[in-house]
Amino acid sequence: MYKNLLKLILFFEIFYIILNLKIIIYFYIDNNATMNDIEKQIESLRNEINAHNHAYYVNSTPSISDYEFDMLMKKLETLEKQYPEYFNANSPTQRVGSDVDIKFTQITHNYPMLSLGNTYSIEELAEFDNRVRKVTGNDVEYVCELKFDGASLSLTYKDGALQHAVTRGDGTKGDDVTLNVKTIKSIPLKLIENKMHHYPKEFVIRGEVFMPHNVFEALNKEREISGEQLLANPRNAASGALKNHKSSETSKRGLDCYLYFLLGTDLPTNFHFENLQIAKTWGFKIADTTKKVKTLDEINEYINYWNIHRNELPFDIDGIVIKVNSLQQQEELGFTAKIPRWATSYKFKAEQVSTELKNIVFQVGRTGAITPVAELNPVQLAGTTVKRASLHNADQIALLDIRIGDFVFVEKGGEIIPKVIGVDINKRKSDAQPMQYIEYCPECNTKLERIIGEAKHYCPNEEECPPQIKGKIEHFISRKAMNIDSLGEGKVEILYDNKVINDISDLYTLTYQQIFGLEKIIESEDGKTKKLSFKEKTAENIIKGIENSKNTSFEQFLFALGIRYVGETIAKKLAMYFKSMDTLMKASVDDLLQVGDIGESIAQSVVAFFGKEKNINLINKLKSNGLQMQIKVEEHLSQSQKLAGRSVVVSGNFGTPQRRKELEKLVELNGGKLASSVSSKTTYIVAGENMGPDKRKKAEENNIPILSENEFLNLIHT
Numbered sequence: 001m002y003k004n005l006l007k008l009i010l011f012f013e014i015f016y017i018i019l020n021l022k023i024i025i026y027f028y029i030d031n032n033a034t035m036n037d038i039e040k041q042i043e044s045l046r047n048e049i050n051a052h053n054h055a056y057y058v059n060s061t062p063s064i065s066d067y068e069f070d071m072l073m074k075k076l077e078t079l080e081k082q083y084p085e086y087f088n089a090n091s092p093t094q095r096v097g098s099d100v101d102i103k104f105t106q107i108t109h110n111y112p113m114l115s116l117g118n119t120y121s122i123e124e125l126a127e128f129d130n131r132v133r134k135v136t137g138n139d140v141e142y143v144c145e146l147k148f149d150g151a152s153l154s155l156t157y158k159d160g161a162l163q164h165a166v167t168r169g170d171g172t173k174g175d176d177v178t179l180n181v182k183t184i185k186s187i188p189l190k191l192i193e194n195k196m197h198h199y200p201k202e203f204v205i206r207g208e209v210f211m212p213h214n215v216f217e218a219l220n221k222e223r224e225i226s227g228e229q230l231l232a233n234p235r236n237a238a239s240g241a242l243k244n245h246k247s248s249e250t251s252k253r254g255l256d257c258y259l260y261f262l263l264g265t266d267l268p269t270n271f272h273f274e275n276l277q278i279a280k281t282w283g284f285k286i287a288d289t290t291k292k293v294k295t296l297d298e299i300n301e302y303i304n305y306w307n308i309h310r311n312e313l314p315f316d317i318d319g320i321v322i323k324v325n326s327l328q329q330q331e332e333l334g335f336t337a338k339i340p341r342w343a344t345s346y347k348f349k350a351e352q353v354s355t356e357l358k359n360i361v362f363q364v365g366r367t368g369a370i371t372p373v374a375e376l377n378p379v380q381l382a383g384t385t386v387k388r389a390s391l392h393n394a395d396q397i398a399l400l401d402i403r404i405g406d407f408v409f410v411e412k413g414g415e416i417i418p419k420v421i422g423v424d425i426n427k428r429k430s431d432a433q434p435m436q437y438i439e440y441c442p443e444c445n446t447k448l449e450r451i452i453g454e455a456k457h458y459c460p461n462e463e464e465c466p467p468q469i470k471g472k473i474e475h476f477i478s479r480k481a482m483n484i485d486s487l488g489e490g491k492v493e494i495l496y497d498n499k500v501i502n503d504i505s506d507l508y509t510l511t512y513q514q515i516f517g518l519e520k521i522i523e524s525e526d527g528k529t530k531k532l533s534f535k536e537k538t539a540e541n542i543i544k545g546i547e548n549s550k551n552t553s554f555e556q557f558l559f560a561l562g563i564r565y566v567g568e569t570i571a572k573k574l575a576m577y578f579k580s581m582d583t584l585m586k587a588s589v590d591d592l593l594q595v596g597d598i599g600e601s602i603a604q605s606v607v608a609f610f611g612k613e614k615n616i617n618l619i620n621k622l623k624s625n626g627l628q629m630q631i632k633v634e635e636h637l638s639q640s641q642k643l644a645g646r647s648v649v650v651s652g653n654f655g656t657p658q659r660r661k662e663l664e665k666l667v668e669l670n671g672g673k674l675a676s677s678v679s680s681k682t683t684y685i686v687a688g689e690n691m692g693p694d695k696r697k698k699a700e701e702n703n704i705p706i707l708s709e710n711e712f713l714n715l716i717h718t
Contacts, residue, residue, distance in 0.1 A: 045076040049092040090189035104175040141325040144302040149316035150210030151239040160191040183251035188283035203264030211238040215254035319347040332692035334676035350411040355379040366471025368458040389418035393455040394437040403432040481560030486545035508625035580630035596673040643672030652688030
């Protein structure tokens with residue numbers, strides 16, 4: 001009996017264990033099924049909302065009411081809060097932005113963002129067409145596009161999702177504005193699948209962010225009511241919103257974006273226009289106004305149509321872009337140092353107005369150059385109020401015979417900078433006196449000089465003339481130079497006026513105690529005043545920004561010095577050639593003339609700069625403060641002068657865009673001149689896959705060696 005009782009107890013224990021195990025399994029399966037259902041529901045809602053966003057913001061064909069859309073968003077937001085494990089950075093709920101202060105970081109473009117050459121007449125377009133056909137033959141097709149007037153943007157997508165968005169910057173690298181761009185609802189965060197034309201695993205698409213007219217007008221109306229300064233124009237408003245340090249503020253600006261150029265190694269077709277049409281099926285907003293043409297007459301017809309009808313568009317354009325459609329022909333045509341040879345832009349003639357000239361004042365630039373500026377009776381021009389305009393120099397004033405009280409014609413050069421282009425002689429007053437150009441500096445009273453062959457007058461007192469000193473410091477801290485952005489917005493003037501700094505070397509001895517509490521009352525053009533002061537956070541950021549600038553590259557430092565005629569490109573060439581400040585300082589005019597693109601004027605200017613004791617002392621002070629005085633080179637990139645005096649073209653596909661950039665960098669690091677087109681002066685061509693047939697033909701005709709990647713590497717490493 002005892003044994004039977006034990007068996008019974010054992011039976012119930014086993015039964016209990018099995019029962020509990022079934023319950024556990026049941027709840028696990030049920031809960032897992034529920035969680036799977038929730039994940040599917042969240043993903044389904046995201047896809048549905050993305051589809052409605054695309055219909056509304058890209059296709060302008062809303063399929064549901066605003067209320068229904070808001071209800072879907074509310075449902076998704078609730079689920080995402082309840083189940084944070086399903087967070088996705090590209091969810092439509094993330095478009096509202098954040099109040100967190102964004103610190104923009106710099107990202108290097110996979111492909112440089114170059115500018116376009118400008119044309120202003122059908123004759124100049126004909127010259128462009130002739131240059132293209134000379135390389136490609138007559139079988140060429142063009143694509144005509146509207147030239148949107150906004151802020152350029154480069155978007156990178158990987159596996160169908162937005163990875164990052166970068167501004168143009170200096171063309172080589174720009175600011176990471178991804179968080180702000182996510183608030184622009186016409187830009188897809190996740191792409192639409194197209195079974196016929198799959199999007200590449202990774203690619204770049206370029207476009208223009210703009211502010212529509214109705215949004216701009218409404219925004220200015222709000223600012224007027226609240227007593228804020230009005231925004232100048234939609235372009236500046238769009239650019240400012242894109243660079244706002246709070247993405248929640250960007251989201252309120254109603255920005256829009258058209259995309260117009262696809263880049264990558266695995267594109268759907270070998271034609272620009274066709275790639276754009278396919279990109280449209282992935283969810284991108286592509287302009288319906290883009291058109292393929294074959295002849296110069298068709299280009300002219302397109303230009304004339306939009307010159308008449310551009311004011312009917314809900315956004316600003318300032319011209320037309322013309323591109324060669326074939327990517328193969330684009331490769332054959334190549335690039336100059338700054339622009340593609342396969343594209344150009346036709347700029348619409350600038351708008352003109354007439355207004356009274358009230359006075360002429362003279363401004364002193366950082367190099368001592370004197371610029372006469374016309375003070376005008378305020379007038380509306382191209383959507384903005386113009387009160388001042390450039391008169392360029394003494395020769396221009398004499399040519400126009402301009403006089404105080406004249407009614408002058410004003411236009412915006414490139415629709416950006418106002419300039420006086422003529423005088424209405426019929427309205428001239430009888431007592432108007434001819435203009436006498438000043439002889440002495442309006443700031444320091446030093447007698448002006450004029451260099452033979454130059455149009456401008458100069459103040460030679462560069463060591464004591466306040467605008468020159470402040471101008472040099474402002475140039476030194478500028479973005480493309482030392483990039484000390486914490487010192488913008490007139491802060492240099494406060495430091496200089498308070499005698500805290502007198503030259504650029506003084507920046508590196510500044511202390512928090514010296515600048516905390518400094519302030520200045522600033523008057524804006526509209527007569528309003530505001531106080532600019534160095535509070536605790538401002539002072540800390542300035543000191544931190546100056547310290548961080550010590551890591552800026554040698555080529556940027558060289559540009560920052562403000563040597564006359566030494567711009568960004570020349571500074572880079574000097575840095576790459578001489579490698580260090582010590583070597584450059586010892587260079588003679590003949591030494592400098594050995595560097596590609598360095599002429600007599602530049603060489604003499606550089607030698608003159610380093611020939612002054614005060615500049616040598618300045619360099620030594622900056623060196624003692626730890627600034628970069630020599631070029632930094634990645635370990636895997638060797639440097640030599642093995643390619644000195646030789647012109648090298650890199651052409652074709654080398655697997656990735658980054659690898660091609662590395663090979664191009666190697667040319668420069670080893671003393672060579674990087675060229676984009678083949679000529680009789682070309683020494684070598686480094687060829688990858690799909691090298692342009694025209695380049696190959698020219699190479700064969702001129703007996704130019706064509707090297708593989710390995711052959712090129714062996715050449716510079718042996």
